[in-house]
Amino acid sequence: MSTKVAVLGAGVMGETLLSGLIRAGRRPEDLLITERREERATELRERYGVDVVSNVEAAKQADTLVLVVKPQDMPDLLAEIAPAVQASQTVVSLAAGITTSFVESRLPEGVAVVRVMPNTPALVDEGMAAISRGAHCDESHLELAESLLAATGRVIRVPEKQQDAVTAISGSGPAYLFFVVEAMIEAGVHMGLPRGTATELVVQTVVGSAKLLRETGEHPTVLRERVTSPGGTTAAAVRELEDHKVRAAFLSAIEAARNRSRDLAAE
Ligand SMILES: NC(=O)C1=CN([C@@H]2O[C@H](COP(=O)(O)OP(=O)(O)OC[C@H]3O[C@@H](n4cnc5c(N)ncnc54)[C@H](OP(=O)(O)O)[C@@H]3O)[C@@H](O)[C@H]2O)C=CC1
Numbered sequence: 526m527s528t529k530v531a532v533l534g535a536g537v538m539g540e541t542l543l544s545g546l547i548r549a550g551r552r553p554e555d556l557l558i559t560e561r562r563e564e565r566a567t568e569l570r571e572r573y574g575v576d577v578v579s580n581v582e583a584a585k586q587a588d589t590l591v592l593v594v595k596p597q598d599m600p601d602l603l604a605e606i607a608p609a610v611q612a613s614q615t616v617v618s619l620a621a622g623i624t625t626s627f628v629e630s631r632l633p634e635g636v637a638v639v640r641v642m643p644n645t646p647a648l649v650d651e652g653m654a655a656i657s658r659g660a661h662c663d664e665s666h667l668e669l670a671e672s673l674l675a676a677t678g679r680v681i682r683v684p685e686k687q688q689d690a691v692t693a694i695s696g697s698g699p700a701y702l703f704f705v706v707e708a709m710i711e712a713g714v715h716m717g718l719p720r721g722t723a724t725e726l727v728v729q730t731v732v733g734s735a736k737l738l739r740e741t742g743e744h745p746t747v748l749r750e751r752v753t754s755p756g757g758t759t760a761a762a763v764r765e766l767e768d769h770k771v772r773a774a775f776l777s778a779i780e781a782a783r784n785r786s787r788d789l790a791a792e
């Protein structure tokens with residue numbers, strides 16, 4: 526069996542996956558991409574040496590179709606490719622909020638659909654992806670999706686009903702952390718540190734803290750307590766964070782993302 530993979534919609538996430546597949550050793554001739562803007566298509570063709578084809582052509586030629594357009598563009602894309610899709614193909618959807626039943630209902634009966642929620646650290650092979658099976662998936666379809674996503678980081682399986690929460694945590698999560706990083710750098714600049722110094726201090730602190738969490742397996746509360754000397758600087762800072770209800774703000778923000786994922790499905 527040929528293993529041609531087509532990435533339909535090569536924007537931020539589509540290109541991230543495409544580049545990961547190539548880094549992981551997939552041959553450009555086994556990949557196809559689709560893009561609706563000619564300028565973007567040319568850029569990707571030159572950068573990766575992959576063929577850029579129409580959506581219908583991709584649906585005809587590839588064994589696996591990876592759908593990476595915005596949720597709002599999914600109905601039109603599915604309507605366009607449906608006549609060319611066959612039950613032997615596997616469809617992998619990365620669109621936030623879009624359910625496997627929605628995709629299945631717009632494609633020929635029996636097509637295996639896998640829903641995936643990736644994130645952008647996939648660009649540096651530190652992605653976190655969660656996958657869920659549609660109605661017509663068996664183990665082989667899940668393994669296929671896992672092998673695609675494993676090219677760019679970690680992959681776990683979750684029941685589809687957890688995908689809105691997963692989207693809110695790991696899908697959108699990098700943005701929350703970048704927000705914190707921005708705020709910390711600005712605080713350093715505010716106190717007179719050169720921007721480059723502040724940036725280096727914050728970025729390495731984030732990388733080091735993430736590594737500490739991963740490598741020690743300790744609970745974040747334990748690690749935070751180790752930084753917090755009695756009567757010291759960290760205790761003073763954490764008190765301010767609690768006074769400003771930062772913990773509650775994270776809860777509300779992440780719930781808002783989860784609710785938006787649900788709304789995208791309804792829209
Ligand atoms: N960015 C992220 O961190 C994550 C994104 N996702 C999901 O990935 C999907 C894409 O998001 P993202 O990459 O950020 O968005 P982008 O807008 O960057 O990418 C979407 C791309 O698809 C193209 N496109 C739209 N319609 C078609 C079509 N009919 N045929 C071919 N190409 C088309 C767009 O072209 P044009 O520029 O002309 O609109 C654009 O290049 C979304 O569904 C999102 O929920 C999931 C997890 C994380």
Ligand SMILES: O=C(O)[C@@H]1CCC=N1
Pocket residue numbers: 621692696697
């Ligand atoms: O913001 C979004 O809708 C997408 C899904 C998760 C991350 N980015």
